[in-house]
Amino acid sequence: MKTHTVYRTFHTDRRREFVRITEDVQQAVDDARVNEGLALVSAMHITAGVWVNDDEPGIQADALEWLDKIAPASWQEPPNAVARELLPTGGDYRHHRGGEDNGDAHLQNLLVHHQAILPVTDGRLDLGPWQAVFYREFDGQRDKRLIIKVIGE
Amino acid sequence: MKTHTVYRTFHTDRRREFVRITEDVQQAVDDARVNEGLALVSAMHITAGVWVNDDEPGIQADALEWLDKIAPASWQEPPNAVARELLPTGGDYRHHRGGEDNGDAHLQNLLVHHQAILPVTDGRLDLGPWQAVFYREFDGQRDKRLIIKVIGE
Amino acid sequence: MKTHTVYRTFHTDRRREFVRITEDVQQAVDDARVNEGLALVSAMHITAGVWVNDDEPGIQADALEWLDKIAPASWQEPPNAVARELLPTGGDYRHHRGGEDNGDAHLQNLLVHHQAILPVTDGRLDLGPWQAVFYREFDGQRDKRLIIKVIGE
Numbered sequence: 001m002k003t004h005t006v007y008r009t010f011h012t013d014r015r016r017e018f019v020r021i022t023e024d025v026q027q028a029v030d031d032a033r034v035n036e037g038l039a040l041v042s043a044m045h046i047t048a049g050v051w052v053n054d055d056e057p058g059i060q061a062d063a064l065e066w067l068d069k070i071a072p073a074s075w076q077e078p079p080n081a082v083a084r085e086l087l088p089t090g091g092d093y094r095h096h097r098g099g100e101d102n103g104d105a106h107l108q109n110l111l112v113h114h115q116a117i118l119p120v121t122d123g124r125l126d127l128g129p130w131q132a133v134f135y136r137e138f139d140g141q142r143d144k145r146l147i148i149k150v151i152g153e
Numbered sequence: 154m155k156t157h158t159v160y161r162t163f164h165t166d167r168r169r170e171f172v173r174i175t176e177d178v179q180q181a182v183d184d185a186r187v188n189e190g191l192a193l194v195s196a197m198h199i200t201a202g203v204w205v206n207d208d209e210p211g212i213q214a215d216a217l218e219w220l221d222k223i224a225p226a227s228w229q230e231p232p233n234a235v236a237r238e239l240l241p242t243g244g245d246y247r248h249h250r251g252g253e254d255n256g257d258a259h260l261q262n263l264l265v266h267h268q269a270i271l272p273v274t275d276g277r278l279d280l281g282p283w284q285a286v287f288y289r290e291f292d293g294q295r296d297k298r299l300i301i302k303v304i305g306e
Numbered sequence: 307m308k309t310h311t312v313y314r315t316f317h318t319d320r321r322r323e324f325v326r327i328t329e330d331v332q333q334a335v336d337d338a339r340v341n342e343g344l345a346l347v348s349a350m351h352i353t354a355g356v357w358v359n360d361d362e363p364g365i366q367a368d369a370l371e372w373l374d375k376i377a378p379a380s381w382q383e384p385p386n387a388v389a390r391e392l393l394p395t396g397g398d399y400r401h402h403r404g405g406e407d408n409g410d411a412h413l414q415n416l417l418v419h420h421q422a423i424l425p426v427t428d429g430r431l432d433l434g435p436w437q438a439v440f441y442r443e444f445d446g447q448r449d450k451r452l453i454i455k456v457i458g459e
Contacts, residue, residue, distance in 0.1 A: 110417060131199060189309040211403055
């Protein structure tokens with residue numbers, strides 16, 4: 001059995017961003033010289049996720065708008081009445097008592113999930129035609145790490 | 154280390170459907186001749202998920218109703234005022250600009266998650282007594298693929 | 307390739323509870339004598355999840371309040387108007403027709419996800435500085451099991 005581990009650091013310009021990483025994961029598989037196995041792609045932070053989806057800007061904008069409605073940020077005006085009611089009772093996240101401002105990022109991250117496992121077949125990521133892999137930053141503008149671990153043979 | 158890969162194609166009669174696949178995954182484990190390991194079950198599309206839950210029709214109907222409220226389809230009347238407010242601002246998903254009509258399926262799929270990893274012990278899927286595995290179609294009526302990859306020994 | 311499987315039984319005092327299990331998973335990795343590999347941590351029930359997040363009580367309280375709003379329990383008064391509208395049409399979950407009262411737990415569990423895969427590097431869980439692992443009980447006060455399966459070498 002072979003294993004190969006790669007760490008990648010992201011420092012996004014914006015607080016929230018999608019970064020395509022399909023090619024980075026394939027590169028890790030190439031470097032692992034694994035033909036058959038699995039690639040775990042997992043954010044090492046709790047306000048960043050890994051999303052496997054279509055590389056289509058409309059979907060990303062839709063998802064961001066929707067996430068802001070069901071897990072609203074307290075650092076911006078709620079986009080509508082539903083979002084306002086889904087904010088914590090009292091108006092702000094308890095997590096912010098310690099000086100943080102990313103309570104929404106924890107919930108949005110829960111919805112997006114912080115990791116994905118990609119199958120590797122014949123040395124290639126075995127994805128469907130519209131599946132691309134994204135690092136999904138919810139609280140960026142600082143260094144954050146992702147781990148890619150390939151196992152197989 | 155052994156690996157074994159199976160692809161299965163689904164073509165559901167309805168747009169949205171649950172298809173039980175526990176036995177298909179066990180068959181893949183049998184064919185892999187793996188006693189100890191993991192089975193990755195992953196949709197190869199971005200509007201289909203894998204759900205591990207009770208094989209109980211009430212839960213499935215509850216989940217479908219609930220998903221339609223928090224990630225509403227724009228091709229049907231929103232079921233209530235909350236769903237209407239959770240639709241995109243302006244009324245339709247940006248993803249639909251290109252002619253698609255499955256913007257909701259992308260969001261619902263995010264909630265259900267597109268994959269699961271099942272433990273294999275003594276040659277059997279090591280599931281709890283109420284855990285069954287389902288392919289969860291959100292935009293069917295056409296061929297869509299799922300990958301099952303078993304690794305172990 | 308080595309594999310090692312540990313089952314742990316939880317019996318929480320309260321219906322809903324977070325139980326930190328980072329150290330239990332590390333112990334399983336130690337016992338597996340695996341230096342490089344993966345640890346699957348997966349609830350064997352459909353109303354319990356595995357959550358990787360900050361060990362900070364405010365986040366847990368925020369998440370519980372938020373989950374109660376978007377997947378409301380029918381055994382308690384909905385916390386606000388949005389939660390009331392997100393309850394099933396007719397007021398109660400179909401799943402409750404058989405005598406169950408945990409319809410909300412199935413939905414909340416979907417959001418939290420029932421499993422996580424942890425990378426193992428140099429014999430240690432390769433987690434970020436704020437990542438802790440929790441068993442997330444949604445319907446406790448009875449025995450429920452979790453599986454930890456470590457594979458690698």
